[in-house]
Amino acid sequence: MKKIVYLFVLITTHYALQAQRQTTATYHANERFEQMGSALPTPNTTRTASGAPGKDFWQQRADYDIKAELDDEQRKITGTETITYFNYSPDELKFVWLQLDQNLFQKGSINALSQNNSIQTQMSSNAVRGLNAPSSVRTSIVSDKEFGYKIMAVKDSKTGKALQYTINNTMMRIELPMSIKTGQSFAFSIDWNYFITEYYGRSGYEFFAKDGNANYFIAHWFPRMCVYDDVNGWQHKQFLGQGEFTLTFGNYKVAITVPNDHIVGATGELQNASQVLTSDQMKRMDKAKTATKPVLIVSQEEAEKAEKGKPTGKKTWIYKAENVRDFAFASSRKFIWDAMQIDQAGKKVMCMSLYSKEGNPLWGKYSTEVIAHTIRTYSKYSIDYPYPVAYSCHSTAGGGMEYPMISFNGGRPDADGTYSEQVKYGMIGVIIHEVGHNFFPMIVNSDERQWSWMDEGLNTFVQYLTEKEWDKDYPTRRGEPQFIVDYMRTGATEQVPIMTSSDNIMAFGPNAYAKPATGLNILRETIMGRELFDYAFKEYSRRWAFKNPTPADFFRTMEDASGVDLDWFWKGWFYTVEPVDQDLVEVEWFALDTQNPEINKTTAKKEAEDKRNTIARQRDKDYIKESVVDKNPDMKDFYNTYDPYKVTDTDKKRYETYLASLNADERKLVESGVNFYTLKVKNKGGLPMPVIVKMQFEDGTDSLVRFPAEIWRLNDQEISKVVTTKKKVVQWTLDPYREIADIDEESNSFPRQPTQPTKFQLFKSQGFSRGGGSNPMREAQQNQQPKAGQQGGAKN
Ligand SMILES: [Zn+2]
Numbered sequence: 001m002k003k004i005v006y007l008f009v010l011i012t013t014h015y016a017l018q019a020q021r022q023t024t025a026t027y028h029a030n031e032r033f034e035q036m037g038s039a040l041p042t043p044n045t046t047r048t049a050s051g052a053p054g055k056d057f058w059q060q061r062a063d064y065d066i067k068a069e070l071d072d073e074q075r076k077i078t079g080t081e082t083i084t085y086f087n088y089s090p091d092e093l094k095f096v097w098l099q100l101d102q103n104l105f106q107k108g109s110i111n112a113l114s115q116n117n118s119i120q121t122q123m124s125s126n127a128v129r130g131l132n133a134p135s136s137v138r139t140s141i142v143s144d145k146e147f148g149y150k151i152m153a154v155k156d157s158k159t160g161k162a163l164q165y166t167i168n169n170t171m172m173r174i175e176l177p178m179s180i181k182t183g184q185s186f187a188f189s190i191d192w193n194y195f196i197t198e199y200y201g202r203s204g205y206e207f208f209a210k211d212g213n214a215n216y217f218i219a220h221w222f223p224r225m226c227v228y229d230d231v232n233g234w235q236h237k238q239f240l241g242q243g244e245f246t247l248t249f250g251n252y253k254v255a256i257t258v259p260n261d262h263i264v265g266a267t268g269e270l271q272n273a274s275q276v277l278t279s280d281q282m283k284r285m286d287k288a289k290t291a292t293k294p295v296l297i298v299s300q301e302e303a304e305k306a307e308k309g310k311p312t313g314k315k316t317w318i319y320k321a322e323n324v325r326d327f328a329f330a331s332s333r334k335f336i337w338d339a340m341q342i343d344q345a346g347k348k349v350m351c352m353s354l355y356s357k358e359g360n361p362l363w364g365k366y367s368t369e370v371i372a373h374t375i376r377t378y379s380k381y382s383i384d385y386p387y388p389v390a391y392s393c394h395s396t397a398g399g400g401m402e403y404p405m406i407s408f409n410g411g412r413p414d415a416d417g418t419y420s421e422q423v424k425y426g427m428i429g430v431i432i433h434e435v436g437h438n439f440f441p442m443i444v445n446s447d448e449r450q451w452s453w454m455d456e457g458l459n460t461f462v463q464y465l466t467e468k469e470w471d472k473d474y475p476t477r478r479g480e481p482q483f484i485v486d487y488m489r490t491g492a493t494e495q496v497p498i499m500t501s502s503d504n505i506m507a508f509g510p511n512a513y514a515k516p517a518t519g520l521n522i523l524r525e526t527i528m529g530r531e532l533f534d535y536a537f538k539e540y541s542r543r544w545a546f547k548n549p550t551p552a553d554f555f556r557t558m559e560d561a562s563g564v565d566l567d568w569f570w571k572g573w574f575y576t577v578e579p580v581d582q583d584l585v586e587v588e589w590f591a592l593d594t595q596n597p598e599i600n601k602t603t604a605k606k607e608a609e610d611k612r613n614t615i616a617r618q619r620d621k622d623y624i625k626e627s628v629v630d631k632n633p634d635m636k637d638f639y640n641t642y643d644p645y646k647v648t649d650t651d652k653k654r655y656e657t658y659l660a661s662l663n664a665d666e667r668k669l670v671e672s673g674v675n676f677y678t679l680k681v682k683n684k685g686g687l688p689m690p691v692i693v694k695m696q697f698e699d700g701t702d703s704l705v706r707f708p709a710e711i712w713r714l715n716d717q718e719i720s721k722v723v724t725t726k727k728k729v730v731q732w733t734l735d736p737y738r739e740i741a742d743i744d745e746e747s748n749s750f751p752r753q754p755t756q757p758t759k760f761q762l763f764k765s766q767g768f769s770r771g772g773g774s775n776p777m778r779e780a781q782q783n784q785q786p787k788a789g790q791q792g793g794a795k796n
Helices: 013-023 101-105 110-114 125-129 279-288 300-308 362-381 421-436 452-470 485-489 508-527 530-544 551-562 567-575 597-612 615-623 649-661 664-671 776-784
Strands: 004-007 061-071 076-086 093-099 150-156 165-168 171-180 185-195 204-208 213-218 227-229 233-235 250-259 263-266 295-298 314-324 329-332 336-344 347-355 389-394 400-403 406-409 582-592 675-683 691-697 702-707 718-725 729-734
Touching: 093 227, 150 165, 150 171, 171 185, 250 263, 250 329, 263 314, 263 347, 263 389, 279 295, 279 336, 295 300, 300 336, 329 406, 336 362, 347 362, 362 389, 362 421, 362 452, 362 530, 389 421, 400 421, 406 421, 421 452, 452 508, 452 551, 485 508, 508 530, 508 567, 530 551, 551 567, 582 729, 597 649, 675 729, 691 718, 702 718
Parallel strands: 004 582, 061 250, 347 389, 389 406
Antiparallel strands: 061 076, 076 185, 093 171, 150 185, 165 171, 204 213, 213 329, 227 233, 250 314, 263 329, 295 336, 336 347, 400 406, 582 675, 675 718, 691 702, 691 729
């Protein structure tokens, strides 16, 4: 519906002010644009109001010296570790807490006992075996193996005396002979062993029945210090499987003994290459230092040969890593190994990949190149990569998991070496993501057990930027507003706010990864702009590198460094489940009355004629042969010939007087021919967002206007906004480039545009099969090489 209303001119400042007030007459009080205030912790000298670490910032440190052996026969790890714990807190510590993550896999773990489940009429054997087993560990019901740690000894390193300890599920408290005072350290040792589980997404082994070998990906494998900080005291919330790890920085020295035909990759730099590598491998490693593409340290041919062999002894690989919060490693005789060194802001980084032949040809082609690209791109958006190495290891078919300097990643071609587009981009995406985790949370060390979004969300956001810089057409899954809409449409009982403790999150992928990443994208592209956003995001990374930020530190820094008030956005996007749903209810069209009688009377005449042009009047022309006034002219008078639309001298004089009363500015405005449109937009979703409107003009061109989210600050339900333009608008569209995750696009156009029909398929009673999964690469190869004797027709 278009309305044309003529405004009678009353151009005074006074009137303009009144008009403005009038549009906000209905005040809907709300707190959407109030500051977060007490919702954030009170700033202090440890964490400041600007979001930076304060002058009294402190954090603990834990150094580890670990000796461990991998038993390939029993799939077991035996280790002994010495932890030197430095107390930099202002508090005296009477006891310390450690994390026993492997206890997640005990039969009676909280994870196992708190799973909700039921029997289905059809279940896979894996699902049955996994009933009441810790998540994703499929062996529990029928396995004789007892998973979880056997703690053999806990000793005071100085005196050699046994220390009292108590195990509470996945946590262990060690009582100290004397409190550790501020500035003091305490060293103690733990002997332990455990059976390795099958790879469950974060660690474990993958067994290959064809050649009888296993690839090992070993993580959260040794008792690790809990974090003691100014936020939680001890962070010893149990490991329930979903909430990941909260860890303290320190220096590591780790000696890993494995069968002597294994290749190992780990957090840190290898210290004894000459003892564990062949001279050929050493030479190739040297070549990798100057190479511009990955150099094979162990080729596929060599790896396949090793697969068929047997170990003749053991080898110990020794690593050192400084200022890391964790340590992980991978080991197998099946590994192919390639390497390429890059220079990142003057620092040499050896990028390396470990993968068995099952990963090729994808892994040899992409993995190490993707590591290099990830380090460069993340360094640009956050801080320069500070570590000397970065590994990507091929763990299983899908998914990935991150540790400092090393990650375990999925993405596996089919047995014939072909792969779908999804596998290719899934693999590149997961490597970017897991290598990217080096920055969040391995360096910007957020509390993963509590806040999944602080590492997953921020990382998924930079992953999105990195994917685009890999390939402008990269089929990104997460980060763009239109991809979060389906999730935002789900009901309020199916969502929890992003600001929810990790273990209590429903729909983990959309909630902890996609929604926060999308929020940051909206800030960058639509609310703050790239320049303000990028500076603030980099400042957050710089401030909190090698420290432990909280959500408040992130929220505050983003505002502190950009000068943009974002409290309304944090409140809406992070603390509620409200979606965005703007509705362009109505557009009214106005034009200034020029008072020119020539124009006005012509228009009025046309309108009057239009009104008389009824079907009845048309019919009467022939139907009424002769009316009374036709027949009898005496029945006519002045008004039978009077033309009310004729411009008179009086009209002209009145117009001249009016023009003379206008000053130059007013006259310009009256003669401008500008169109005034009043847009009425409703906020049906609740979450305020900028209002972005595209105008499609009569002449085929278009233009965009943007109004900031603050347009909703006095009325968060409906706003009215005047848009002026010389050209006539024929079509209005809200959010035309899908920037704000509006969950209902149909209400975004005015006049309403017919949308695409929902298609439904007609199935014949026979045939019409849709076929299996999509692997165009295999189809193309098969099409190129038709088998002898086969002429067209179906292929197998
Ligand atoms: Zn992740």
